[in-house]
Amino acid sequence: MGKQLLAGLVLLLVGCSGGGVSGPVDSSGRLSSDAAGHKIELLTYPGCAQTEVLGDRMMSVLAKLEHSAGFEVVQMDELSPDDLKTGYGSPTVLVNGSDLMGHDPPAEPAAPS
DSSP, X not given: OXXXXXXXXXXXXXXXXXXXXOXXXXXXXXXXXXXXXXXXXXXXXXXXXXXXXXXXXXXXXXXXXXXXXXOEEEEGGGSOTTOGGGGSOSSEEEETTEETTOOOOOSSOOOOO
16 A cells, blocks of 8 residues: 555544644645555444544545545445455445554454344
């Protein structure tokens, strides 16, 4: 994963809000990224209180990094019951299928509710 993309996304998860994002910059003073080709997913369940905040922060950071592909919001309740993604907590950010915070993937799907 591109170092700038990772740094920017980690910043958003630890409270980057309003005041701007610090990190690697290009020669023009803008945040730079080698993020092209990365698939970013925001996993969530309906009613998750943090999803809107996290989604807003992700959009802000990705815009500053000029990551034009954006991210996909995955509604975990709409996934197949045997999909391992249902075993993650909500919200979770996956980049190229890996948890942004480095957690191991779930060993099994979530138990049916």
